[in-house]
Amino acid sequence: MFKSFRWRIALWFVGLSSLVYMLLSVVGGFCFYSILSRSMDDELKMVASQIGHAIDLSGERPTFRDWLRVVETEPARSVMSMQLFDPEGRLLERYGPAGIPRLLPGLSEFTEGSQVLRVRQSKLLYRGKLVGYLQLQLPAEKRALMTREFLYTMGIMAPFVLLAFGLCSYAVSGIAARPIEDLVSTLKRFVADAGHELNTPASVVRARAQSLESKLEKQGIVSEDLKLISMSAERMGLIVHDLMLLAELEAAPVxxxxxxxxxxxxxxxxxxxxxxxxxxxxxxxxxxxxxxxxxxxxxxxxxxxxxxxxxxxxxxxxxxxxxxxxxxxxxxxxxxxxxxxxxxxxxxxxxxxxxxxxxxxxxxxxxxxxxxxxxxxxxxxxxxxxxxxxxxxxxxxxxxxxxxxxxxxxxxxxxxxxxxxxx
Ligand SMILES: Nc1ncnc2c1ncn2[C@@H]1O[C@H](COP(=O)(O)OP(=O)(O)OP(=O)(O)O)[C@@H](O)[C@H]1O
Ligand SMILES: [Mg+2]
CATH class of the missing domain: 3.30.565.10 (Histidine kinase-like ATPase, C-terminal domain)
Known part of the structure; x- marks a missing residue:
């Protein structure tokens, strides 16, 4: 009985832990994704501020004026597309891998086909006049890859974590069930002992009541009270007997x-x-x-x-x-x-x-x-x-x-x- 109780508790615990683990994995994955998005934005912001001085705004249209500096100071260039647009949104110049050659106002992320890009776009002003736009695009594949890896790792770890949870809960439920187990076995012992103790007086009462009844009957006296005593004693004997049997069957059923x-x-x-x-x-x-x-x-x-x-x-x-x-x-x-x-x-x-x-x-x-x-x-x-x-x-x-x-x-x-x- 207690074994099955322990197993039930352990299984319940493992079931609930699995749910919590799944929930944590999803929430964790989401947080991980958001952190990576934020770090991409930080990276874009940093690059934007670093290459600001490499843009020549004095002419008719903005141009990158010092490529060598950009290349040297900005290692992210190899994965980042940097584009210059005129105020009408026409692409003027581009550096880095080919991105989406148009303005993407108000967007922090853009998806085209299977390509997902994190975007930062800023206005270029010369003496208070809008002369163009600088746009940086960063592919988000790495983020997707890392989030997938995170979830994959959580999935791989799941059986081990749940096994550990299961073992712990089995051990803990054993400790928790011990007082109940002791109490139940004390109760069972009590029923069995009480049964044994009551068995003898019940048999004595029954036997004596019956013998008294027959003695009185011989003298022509019928006592209803005595009949009741004898019937009740009989019934008590049967209950005691049944209780003892049940107690023994529970102690060792097979x-x-x-x-x-x-x-x-x-x-x-x-x-x-x-x-x-x-x-x-x-x-x-x-x-x-x-x-x-x-x-x-x-x-x-x-x-x-x-x-x-x-x-x-x-x-x-x-x-x-x-x-x-x-x-x-x-x-x-x-x-x-x-x-x-x-x-x-x-x-x-x-x-x-x-x-x-x-x-x-x-x-x-x-x-x-x-x-x-x-x-x-x-x-x-x-x-x-x-x-x-x-x-x-x-x-x-x-x-x-x-x-x-x-x-x-x-x-x-x-x-x-x-x-x-x-x-
Ligand atoms: N065939 C049946 N039809 C309707 N009710 C039943 C039937 N068998 C059992 N019951 C109900 O189930 C209860 C439990 O039955 P159970 O045999 O355990 O006890 P009991 O007959 O009252 O007493 P005991 O068998 O110990 O003399 C009964 O009190 C009765 O209410
Ligand atoms: Mg019955």
Whole structure:
């Protein structure tokens, strides 16, 4: 239980961390892109200020006057296109690789085909008069390449980072779960110990009440109080017994038990049914059996308990005149036992909790019928201990079908405890 809890926490953590990591990568990529854009702008600004003195503005039109200086002082020239335009936007001169030969007013970035250029354009004034424009263009391929590399690196690192997160969260969830684990095992121990401690006094009360009842009956005295005491003691004994069984099944659900053996499940069902036959009859229920011969490896007492609890429920929760169907079907790898009734049904909002211990739909009704709400919890624990599973289909006021699926050819030993407890 705690192992799966730890794994669940770790998986949740890894899932959430993946999302955060993805988000961080995208945000990081975006920031990286913006920083690179800004650094390109800074570079353009710097170059623009450095080559300002290399432009001759005194003539009719601006010209680069000192190429050698520009080439020497400006290493970025090899990737940058520098262009001079007249006030009408005609290209006058160009230096560096061919760029886009026109004015691009108000744009900091320009895309043409696959080419993306970062642009800086400034007016050239001579004695307060506009004589032309200086335009610098810087290809943005490097920025795209570096951003791609950043994202690629984040992607490559992702599995390692997430693995590290997963391992850390698994370790941390173990530490966090320890107090809960201790608490639950203390509770389980408490239930088992309390069960053992209550078992003896409950049996004594039951035995003494019954013997007193029979003594009084011999004297012609019928005591309703004593009957109630004896019935309650009986019920208490059954609850204690069921609780102890559940506690043991939870402590070790699967054991290669000595009691597991090959058995004919259809014969077990038939045997249990015969035990219930008179109760079905006196409750006015019509029963329908559809059994196929099937052999499984399991514990007889577990199987009897599973079938018995389901039949008991069908009996208790089906009105007089109703029907109960009991069937066995063989699937590829498993055998399906179904117990269907046309009884009161279980409202859908209760169905997910019905296999929990002490869970009852209608507590007052269950109390009247003597139910404590442990029957289905035991069925589930025994079936799961046997490597099987349970499921339920039910409609309020229409009836319920309980399904038990048990693996074929599997060693089952869960109910060895039943023997131990009955000894
Ligand atoms: N066949 C059914 N039809 C309708 N309701 C059912 C049926 N089986 C179980 N339930 C509901 O599920 C609850 C739990 O069943 P469960 O067998 O665990 O307990 P119980 O029958 O009340 O008591 P116990 O079996 O311990 O004597 C019942 O109280 C009842 O409300
Ligand atoms: Mg029951």
């Amino acid at each position: 054991r290669a038990g000595a009691a597991s053996r090959e058995l004919r499940l259809d014969q077990v069902v038939m045997r249990v049914f015969e035990r219930f036959a008179t109760r079905f009859e006196s409750s006015g229920l019509k029963t329908h059996l559809d059994l196929v011969p099937v052999t499984i490896e399991a514990d007889v007492e577990s199987m009897e308990r599973i079938v018995g609890n389901l039949m008991d429920n069908a009996l208790k929760y089906t009105e007089n005149g109703g029907d109960v169907w009991i069937a066995l079907k063989i699937h590829r790898n498993e055998v399906e036992l179904s117990v269907r009734d046309s009884g009161i049904g279980i409202p859908s909002e209760h169905q997910s909790r019905i296999f929990e211990r002490f869970y009852r739909v209608d507590k007052s009704r269950s109390r009247i019928s003597g139910g404590s709400g442990l029957g289905l919890a035991i069925v589930k624990a025994l079936v799961e201990g046997a490597g099987g599973r349970v499921s339920l289909e039910s409609k309020w006021q229409e009836g319920s079908t309980f399904f038990v699926y048990l693996p074929l050819h599997r060693t089952v030993g869960a109910a060895r405890k039943l023997h131990a407890m009955n000894e």
